[in-house]
Amino acid sequence: MTDTIKHSWAEPYKIKMVEPVFMTTREHREEAIKAAGYNTFLLKSRDVYIDLLTDSGTSAMSDRQWAGLMLGDEAYAGSRNFYNLEETVSKYYGYKHLVPTHQGRGAEHIISQIMIKQGDVVPGNMYFTTTKLHQEMAGGKFIDIIVDAAHDPNSLYAFKGDVDLDKMQQVIDTYGPERIPYVSIATTVNMAGGQPISLGNLKELRALTHKYGIKIIHDMTRVAENAFMIQQKEEGYQHKSVAEITREICDQTDGATMSAKKDAMVNIGGFLAVNDDEIFDEARNMVVIYEGLHTYGGMAGRDMEALAIGIVESVQDDHIKARVGQVHYLGNKLLEFGVPIVKPVGTHGIFLDAREFLPHVPQDKFPAQALAAELYIDSGVRAMERGVVSAGRNKETGEHNYPKLELVRLTIPRRVYTQAHMDVVAESVAAVFTGRDKIKGLKMVYEPKYLRFFQARFEKV
Numbered sequence: 001m002t003d004t005i006k007h008s009w010a011e012p013y014k015i016k017m018v019e020p021v022f023m024t025t026r027e028h029r030e031e032a033i034k035a036a037g038y039n040t041f042l043l044k045s046r047d048v049y050i051d052l053l054t055d056s057g058t059s060a061m062s063d064r065q066w067a068g069l070m071l072g073d074e075a076y077a078g079s080r081n082f083y084n085l086e087e088t089v090s091k092y093y094g095y096k097h098l099v100p101t102h103q104g105r106g107a108e109h110i111i112s113q114i115m116i117k118q119g120d121v122v123p124g125n126m127y128f129t130t131t132k133l134h135q136e137m138a139g140g141k142f143i144d145i146i147v148d149a150a151h152d153p154n155s156l157y158a159f160k161g162d163v164d165l166d167k168m169q170q171v172i173d174t175y176g177p178e179r180i181p182y183v184s185i186a187t188t189v190n191m192a193g194g195q196p197i198s199l200g201n202l203k204e205l206r207a208l209t210h211k212y213g214i215k216i217i218h219d220m221t222r223v224a225e226n227a228f229m230i231q232q233k234e235e236g237y238q239h240k241s242v243a244e245i246t247r248e249i250c251d252q253t254d255g256a257t258m259s260a261k262k263d264a265m266v267n268i269g270g271f272l273a274v275n276d277d278e279i280f281d282e283a284r285n286m287v288v289i290y291e292g293l294h295t296y297g298g299m300a301g302r303d304m305e306a307l308a309i310g311i312v313e314s315v316q317d318d319h320i321k322a323r324v325g326q327v328h329y330l331g332n333k334l335l336e337f338g339v340p341i342v343k344p345v346g347t348h349g350i351f352l353d354a355r356e357f358l359p360h361v362p363q364d365k366f367p368a369q370a371l372a373a374e375l376y377i378d379s380g381v382r383a384m385e386r387g388v389v390s391a392g393r394n395k396e397t398g399e400h401n402y403p404k405l406e407l408v409r410l411t412i413p414r415r416v417y418t419q420a421h422m423d424v425v426a427e428s429v430a431a432v433f434t435g436r437d438k439i440k441g442l443k444m445v446y447e448p449k450y451l452r453f454f455q456a457r458f459e460k461v
Contacts, residue, residue, distance in 0.1 A: 009325075011322045011326075011415075012318040012319060012321075012322055013062075013322075013415060016063065021048075021049055021050075022046070022049070023049055023380065024047060024049065024380055026377065026378075028047070029047070029376060029377050029380055030377055032044070032047045032376075033373050033376055033377055036457075037445070037446065037456070037457025037458050037459075038369065038370070038373040038442055038457070038458040038459070038460070039369070039373075039453075039455070039456055039457060039458060040053060040372050040373065040376060040382050040383060040384055040385075041053070041384065041453070041454050041455070042455070042457070043376070043382060047380070048376075048380060048381075048382045049379065049380030049381065050379070050380065050381045050382070050417065050421050050424060050425060051382050051413070052349070052381060052382060052383050052384075052409075052410045052411050052412065052413075052425065053382045053383065053384050053411065054384065054411050054413075055262055055348050055349065055411045055412060055413050055414065056259060056261040056262055057103075057261035057266070057267045057268055058261075058267075058413040058416065059261075059262075059265040059413045059414035059415055059416060060265070060413070060414065060415040060416050061265055061266065061267070061306060061310070062265075062309070062310075062313060062415075064309050064313070065265070065266070065306040065309045065310055065313075066306075068302070068305040068306045068308070068309045069302040069303075069305065069306055070302070071302070071305050072300060072301040072302025072303075072304075072305055073301040074300060074301045074302070075301070076293060076296070077293055077295055078295055079295055079296060079301040079304065080301075081301040081302070081304040081305040081308070082098075082100065082295040082296060082301070082304055084304070084305065084308050085098065085100065085271075085304045085305075085307055085308045086098045087308075088308040088311050088312065089271065089273055089311070092243065092246065092247065092311055092312070092315060093220070093223075093246070093247065093250045093256070093273060093311075094247055094250050094251055095250065095255065095256060095273035095274060095275060096273075096274070096275045096277075096280075097273065097274050097275070097277075097280035097283075097284075098271055098272075098273050099271060099272040099273070099274075099280070099283045099284055099287050099294060099297055100269070100270070100271045100287075100291075100294075100295075100296060100297035100298065100299050100304060101269075101270045101271055101272060101287065101291050101297045101298055101299075102268065102269070102270065102291055102292075102297070102298030102299060103259055103260075103261060103268060103269060103270040103298075104130070104219075104221060104257055104258060104259025104260075104261070104270040105130045105134065105259070105270075106270060106272075106287075106290065106291050106297070106298060107257035107258065107259075107270050107271060107272035108130055108131050108134040108257050109134050109290065110272055110283050110286050110287060110290065110291075111217060111255065111257060111272055111274075111279075111283070112134040112135050112137070112138040112140070113138050113286065114279055114282045114283060114286065115138075115181040115182055115215075115217075115279070116135060116138035116139055116140040116181050117138075117139055117140075117181070118139035119139065119140075119179065120139065120140040120141070120179050120180065120181050121140060121141050121142075121143050121171060121175050121179055121180055122135045122140045122141070122142050122143065122180070122181065122182065122183070122184050123142075123143045123144075123145045123163075123167075123168055123171045123180065123183050123184070124142060124143070124144065124145065124146075124183060124184030124185065124186070125144075125145065125146040125150075125161050125162070125163050125184075125185055125186055125189055125197060126144055126146045126150060126161075126186070126189050126191050126192050127142050127144065127191060128186060128190055128191060128219065129390055129392075129451055129453070130451065131184060131186075131219060131257075133450060133451060135184070136395070140181070142184070143171055144167075145163050145164055145167040145168045145171060145183075146160070146161070146162070146163065146164065146189065146192065147160065147162045147163070147164045148164070150162075150189065150192040150195060151192075151403075151404040151405060152404075153193070153340070153341070153342040153343065153351075153353045153355075153356070153405060153407075154343055155343070156343055156344055158196075158198075158233045158234075158344065159195070159196055159197060159198040159201065159229075159233070159234070160189065160192050160193070160195035160196075161186065161187065161188055161189040161192060161195045161196050161197035161198075161226070162197050162198055162201040163183075163185070163197070163201055163202075163205050165201075165204055165205065165208060168183070168205065168208060169208070172212055172214075177212035177213060177214055180212075180214050181214075181215070182214065182215040182216060182217040182254070183205065183209055183214060183215070183216050183217070184217055184219065185197065185202065185205070185216055185217070185218050185219065185253065186218075186219040186221070187218065187219070187220060187221075187222060187223045187225075187226035187227075187249060188222045188225055188226045188229070188346060188347050188348070190221075190222075190348075190386075191386060191390075191403075191405065192342075192346075192405070193342030193346045193351040193405075193407065194222070194225070194327075194346025194347045194348045194349055194351070195342075195344075195346050196225075196226040196229035196230065196233075196346075196347065197226060198230060198233075198234050199230055199234060199237065199245070199248060199249060199252075200234065202249065202252045203252055205252075206252045206253075215254040215255070215276075216252065216253040216254050217253065217254065217255050217256065217257065218249075218250065218253035218255065218256040218257075219256070219257055220249075220250065220256040220257070220258050220263075221257075221258060221259045221262045221263060222262050222263050222347060222348055223246055223249055223250070223263060224242055224246050224263045224314045224315050224320055225263065225320065225323070225324060225347035225348060226249065226347070227242045227243075227245035227246040227249060227315070227320075228242050228245075228317075228320045228321070228324055228347070229324070229347060230245050230249075231245055241315075241317055242315050242316070242317050242320050243315040243316075246315050254274065254275055254276065255272070255273060255274035255275060255276065255279065256272070256273045256274075257270070257271075257272055258270050258271050258272075258273065260307045260310065260311075262348070263310075263311075263314045264307050264310035264311050264313075264314050265310045265313065265314065265414050265415070266303060266306050266307045266310050267303075268299070268303055269299045269303050269304070269306075269307050271297070272287075323412075323414050323415075324347050326412055326417075326419070326422065327345060327346070327347060327348065327349060327350065327412050328345050329419065329422055330350050330410065330412065330422040330425060330426060331345035331350045332345070333422065333423070333426035334350060334352075334426055334429055334430070337426065337429070337430040337433065338430075338433070339352065339357070339429055339430060339433050340352065340353040340356035340357050341353055342405070342407065348411060348412065349409050349410050349411035349412055350409075350410040350412075351386065351405075351407040351408070351409050351410070352368075352371065352383075352407060352408040352409075352410065352429065353405075353406070353407065354367040354368035354371050354387060354406045354407060354408055355367065355406045357371060357408075357433065357436060358370065358371060358436055358439055360437070361439065361440065361441045362441065363387070363388050363402055363406055364388070364400065364402075365440075365441025365442060365443070365461055366385070366387070366388060366389055366441060366442045366443075366444070366458065367387070367406055367441060368385040368386065368387035368388070368389070368406045368407055368408045369385045369387070369389050369442050369458060370439055370440065370441055370442050371408045371432070371439065372384060372385050372408045373442075373458075374432050374439050375408070375428060375429060375432050378428050378431055378432050379424065379425075379428035379431075381410075381424070381425050381428055381429075383408050383409060383410050383411075384408070384409050384411070384453075385407075385408060385409075385453060386405070386407040386408070386409045387403060387405065387406035387407055387408075388400050388401065388402055388403065388406065389444075389452060389453045389456060390453045391403045392451075392452060410425060410429075440460060440461050441461045442458040442459065442460060442461060443458060443459055443460075443461055444456055444457070444458055445457050445458060445459050
């Protein structure tokens with residue numbers, strides 16, 4: 001009889017310290033979001049109950065990571081923490097050279113300036129905001145070569161991060177390989193809903209680019225999460241560890257930018273990792289100008305130590321199973337409530353389909369922005385827009401870019417919230433969905449020049 005009982009499964013950690021958070025009234029939240037220009041980025045943290053704005057730098061470090069902070073060697077040059085980090089990156093990711101940066105966009109800036117020249121094109125599996133901006137500022141143009149299924153929130157295709165190889169070949173034929181400095185490959189694809197790329201597809205892309213002498217630069221911010229999805233869904237990888245699959249992913253690429261604030265669970269930090277000696281030499285010189293000496297690059301020694309430990313923890317199977325499992329728990333709750341979300345559920349958050357959620361709000365009235373604001377008003381849950389506001393404007397016409405995906409991202413920090421928090425979030429989203437007909441659109445009243453989603457302000461229509 002006992003053999004038929006299904007055993008529950010819980011997180012592979014216990015809570016050692018807590019940070020109190022405070023509930024606010026609906027009236028307080030209505031005033032707070034209005035003062036923030038209906039932009040959740042402009043809310044004060046003290047006014048937020050459950051913060052799902054981002055998983056960047058918001059995860060909980062382990063006791064070993066905190067202990068690592070006490071081992072910080074804050075020497076200006078040659079910190080032992082740098083050499084430990086360098087060895088860890090080599091062991092788990094396989095890259096030959098390491099250039100630490102203050103965070104991922106520091107690495108994006110350096111690699112873009114080194115590799116891209118005016119008139120180049122950079123194909124990739126869907127844009128990311130900061131990556132695309134750095135490519136454009138270096139004189140390049142991003143071209144989306146992701147599979148069409150990635151733009152369909154209801155498609156159940158398992159690997160929406162895959163590259164359409166015919167699209168890639170068309171870019172090569174149109175522009176010539178000499179105008180393609182590299183292919184930009186993200187694991188997982190944030191703007192598609194945290195969707196993974198398969199190793200089979202990546203290997204096919206590697207074979208194609210090798211034929212033309214084109215490099216692959218890997219945005220490895222959430223590579224361990226992508227590895228877990230390969231382990232779960234791709235034929236032939238069920239018996240490999242997340243660490244083994246992570247290394248196999250990296251081995252298909254020529255270099256990587258890393259925002260260590262995600263997978264590696266540190267509050268700040270990142271790096272550029274490359275195999276090419278000449279690119280490394282240029283990067284090592286550039287980092288001194290823009291970040292700091294090549295052995296700290298904008299990071300304190302203590303943070304490099306915590307990062308090295310975080311890398312080791314990030315590829316542990318028990319950890320990543322719990323991390324992605326919590327995301328899927330929330331996604332399944334929302335599906336039970338009939339809430340439209342990007343399917344299949346990805347790895348770092350749940351993406352509400354604002355087009356289907358608010359079909360009466362046209363895209364030029366910023367439905368995802370309005371939905372994120374309404375969710376905050378209902379419960380104090382802070383989410384973020386990933387739609388027309390994030391997509392910015394067309395450089396040639398000055399008009400809004402209108403992406404097919406108009407999403408609100410509920411991003412789950414690692415090791416921070418409990419299952420009860422996920423229940424609160426799900427119930428709040430369901431309540432807002434029930435009253436969705438009352439939600440109107442917004443108009444933009446302030447727009448910054450770059451990355452407008454961070455600081456833009458809105459008013460209700």
